[in-house]
Amino acid sequence: MTDDADARIARLEAEVERLRLRAEAEPFAERLAGALSRASAAGTIGSPVTHARLLELIVETAAHVISARAAALFLLDEEAGELVFEVALGSKAEEVKKHRVPLGSGIAGLVALSGQPLAVSDASSDPRQARDIADAVGYVPESILCVPLVYADETIGVLELLDKEGAPSFSAADMEALGLFANQAAVALQQSLTHRSLAALVAEIAESTGEAGRGDGARALAALADTDPGYRGARELAALVHEIAAHGEDELEACTAILRTFAGYLQGRPRPGGELGGRAP
């Protein structure tokens, strides 16, 4: 009995280690870092689209790494006490509109409140227990793995994977791997949100001062543009792309292809570890 138990524990540990290595080796960290830098740049020039793409990428990558058939991401609305359903990936996901889930019940709310990850292996046997996620993705899953997204000691949302491929349920190793992933995702998300709110602030100031504005707002905007090299760089790049786009769609497509090729070359090039893409020594 002891030998059997020890062997199982050893197997479990080996699996955790294998998944951990796989998680590190998988390009998800780099994909995430890439998405973050794109989202940041786009956020600085005021586009909310890439933030949405970052959320999608987080969900897609998590589902891919852990082999889940479907997945969803909720962000926490502190004020309203609700989880806002942001992204779904899966068979019926596209049919589902963005909606809100009260924190008062359900697996996602429980994980957000308790801060503890949770896996359920027979969710469909009692559909009441998974009503929130069933509403979000449009069907009742067999198995669920749900972890909190924690940034700077605060839960900012939850990431939920549905229906483990090739197994009746998610394993403890899956939970650990998704936990590691969720930590990175939360950092990327929060940074992207910060950039987005900075962009919103800048847009607001610009709007309130008007085109010919010479007030405090315009000066603040000018000061920001002058002192923040990231903002200045992104604005120059945006202006260039805008100019090229003015020539027509073919020209814009060519521009995008060139930039993408260059970015691909940069990604393939060895580089020192960055804030997100870097590996632990």
Added chain:
Amino acid sequence: MSEGPRPAWSSAFDPGALPALDPIARIDDITPEWAWGDSSGAGVKVAVIDSGVDASHPAVGSVEGYLSVSQDGEELAYDKQPHEDVFGHGTACAGIIRTLAPDCELYSVRVLGPGLKGRGTVFAGGLRWAIENGMQVCNLSLGSTKRDLFGVFHELTDLAYFQGVMLVTAANNMPVTSFPSLYASVFSVASHDVDDPYRFYYNPDPPVEFGALGIDVRLAWRDGGFITATGNSFAAPHISGLVAKILGKHPGLTVFQMKTVLRALAANVSRDG
């Protein structure tokens, strides 16, 4: 030698003031029979500090008392009316404790509700109430990530330790800080998958000292239902139940004695020789 008054902390060691204490078993003699024998946890007060406990669930049986904590402006509000469990999480923990200590006195301390406000403070308030109101075992299958509550939880876990209150906490499976599961004075528990509620391991490399069944566990849940779930949340109540069982037979054990007993009975401790 001076006959004058002793310094404050030394007065406890005045020969006239020192109580005589009963010995406990030699560590080599600690067996399950010695530790709990046929104890059902009767008379032991166990608080489930969680989302509430559904007393009408067949896996739970009776609930001795209720406390619901919430934030009311700047103050904490305490309500002793019976409450329900809208999540099922506290009910699941209570059900596990009942399988090991069927006759313990369960108290539901609800700190996880629909509201978000003051989560950490409400949790700390519920824990303080339990420590100060005679609970002997507290099951904490939740944690707070708030670093500014480090001091509050540290004070509470020390208070519990000095009063002989066993705080059994679920370690968080996420790479995040989680209070109070990381303190030395609690029983911090993570999961193993051997389908035996009595089987537990001791980890010589803390902070997580104990491993108990927490993977694919059949659980009582909300609305009188059952689910099968995985999480350290469900490993902790296995240790809570055992601790209640042991206290049923050995009411005066301190926290360090209880850890010694558990260490002696852990499945990974060799018993040759």
